[in-house]
Amino acid sequence: MVPAKSSCPVGWKTQYNGILTTNSDDFHKSEYTCMDNDAEYIEGKRLNDDDGKLFYPVKAVCGSLPCPPYISGAFVECAVCTK
Secondary structure, three states, rough: OEEOOOOOOOOOOOEEEEEEEOOOOOOOOOEEEEOOOOOOOOOOOOOOOOOOOOOEEEEEEEEEEEEOOOOOOEEEEEEEEOO
16 A cells, blocks of 8 residues: 555556545544545445444645645545555
8 A cells, every 4th residue: 555646656556546544533543544436335234323444534734744745634645556
């Protein structure tokens, strides 16, 4: 997974790209995942509130990250690559 990029390095194949997400909406982030821009849901499950795994989009914050190239408040992109 390549954070902050929507494409893969030369010689690598892009499996998908999307938005960087985390498992917590507080400051104790522990795991990052690339959520596919074309993610699908399981029919019949979206109406239930089972409070399963939640995904929170990661936003750039200037100071923690250099702006530019990042834009403060914008979602951070990502790509999943294979060789």
